[in-house]
Amino acid sequence: MRLSTRQQHHVLPGVSGTARVERRTRVLLPRLQAGDIAVLDHPALDRATAQRLVDAGVAAVVNASPMVSGRYPNLGPEVLLRAGIPMLDGIGAAALPAVRDGSRVRLHAGAVLEDCDAGGRQLASGREVDADTLAEDLARARGGLATQLETFTHNSTAFLGREQDLLLNGVGVPVPSTRIAGRTVVVVADGPDVAGELDRLRPYLREQEPVVVAVGRSAxxxxxxxxxxxxxxxxxxxxxxxxxxxxxxxxxxxxxxSGRGTGGGETVESLERLGVRPLRIETDATAEDAALVVADAAEAALVIGVGMDASLEEFLDRERSGLASTYLTRLKLGARLVDAAAVPHLYSGRVRPHHLLLVMLAGLVALAAAVGVTPVGQEWADQLSDTLRGLLP
Known part of the structure; x- marks a missing residue:
């Protein structure tokens, strides 16, 4: 008699998944699928990138660099922590080649291991980032804000020197065919909560019909x-x-x-193949800030920013040269720029016909009740009652 054998599969501790390895985060993000383990090299992970990792459904994130660099309290790790995504940082750029792209790996006790029944050999090691370690890192990073602000001030001065004609005088800003002068413009950027902000603005967009300027994928x-x-x-x-x-x-x-001197030729050509004849603006400002500049130069009466950064920490979180353009374009628009979060508190919706009808009905009921208690009203009620009885068989 043949005896059947049963293979026993041991569930090993840790988080397992397919490793997607790429030092350049911009290249890695479109490749990610649910359950993957993202292996990247991104110092001071920002909030926007972290949100895209969450949206991709990754099982864990391994960073060759520190999640918090210490220069400022970046917001990305908190996004991953709230989403319950395990983090391992500081494995070092030299360890990235050891983690083969597309291979099955397992994270456990601060190590990246081959995922196999025998437990697998160690490919890399780093530091597990949890709530306690993240709180300590962010507390130390807040001490570096003064240095970052000094650098930020210097960069803003240099940027204004290069872009003053565009920012202050509108030189080189294209004139769109859309009529903007004197109208409200909603500028939509591809921020982490752009979908939620658009949903909250739905009544305003439907009833007021402002000009909508969208940046990139937010369109x-x-x-x-x-x-x-x-x-x-x-x-x-x-x-x-x-x-x-x-x-x-x-x-x-x-x-x-496009950046100054680059022309954006490939992008323009691809749009023209679609039958789209684009306008061009050459500036070292970000696309989001360029959209604000276009609205400002076209004399928009009010600009509502959707999906944009609103606080100092959010500005610093982006850690890029475009921070200077963000600061200066917002100064240029001044009081005309309103954050989308404020609109639902300031706008309750316009009066609709059925609202007026309800008010009229309530007024008629109140008038009838007032007349009904007077002698004349009682006489009318008696006459109406007699008339109704006469109509009945």
Whole structure:
């Protein structure tokens, strides 16, 4: 008699998944699938990148660099922590080649291991980032804010020297065919909570019909909610952020932002192949800031920012040269720039016909009740009662 054998599979501790390895975060993000372990080299993980990792459904994140560099309290690790995604940092750039892209790996006790029944050999090691270690890192990083502000001030002065004609005088800003002067403009950026902010603004967009200027992929988010985008701003330096062809063709204007001296030729050519003839703006400002500049130069009466950074920590979290342009464009718009979070508190919606009808009915009921208690009202009620009885068989 043959005896059947049963293989026993041991569930090993830790988090397992397919490793997706790429030092360049911008290249890695589109490749991620749910359950993958993202292995990257991203010092001081920012909030926007962290949110895209969460949206991709990664099982864990391994960073060759520290999650918190110590220069400022960046917001990305907190996003991953709230989403319950395990983090391992500081494995070092030299350890990245040891983790083969597409292989099965397991994270346990601060180590990256081959995922196999025997436990697997160690490929790399680092530090587990949890709530306690993150709190300590952020506390130390807050001490570096003064240095960051000094650097920020210097960068802003240098940027203004290069871009003063564009920022202050509108030189080189394209003129869209969309009529903007004197109207409210909603500028939508691809921020971490852009979908939620658009949902909260839905009544305002429907009733007031402002001009909608969307940056990159956020244009698709606007169209998904049944609202046409008037102006799409595309960043030639980030081809992965170009919205769908349908969105581009449906817009009245498409503006391509390219760095000074670069021209954005490939992006312009790809748009022209779609039948879109884009406008161009050459500036070292970000695409988001270029959208604000276009609205300002076209004399918008009010600009509502959706998906944009609103606090000092959010500004510093981006850790890029574009921080200076963000600061200066917001100074340029001044009181005309309103954050989308404030709109639901300030705008309760316009009066609709059925609202007026309800008020009229309530007034008629009150009038009838007042007349009914007077002698004349009682006489009318008696006459109406007699008339009704006479009509009945």
């Amino acid at each position: 698709d988010a606007v169209c998904e909610r049944g609202r046409r985008v008037d102006v799409v701003v595309v960043d030639a330096a980030d081809p992965d952020a170009v919205p769908s062809a349908r969105t581009l063709k449906g817009a009245r204007d498409v503006v391509v932002r």
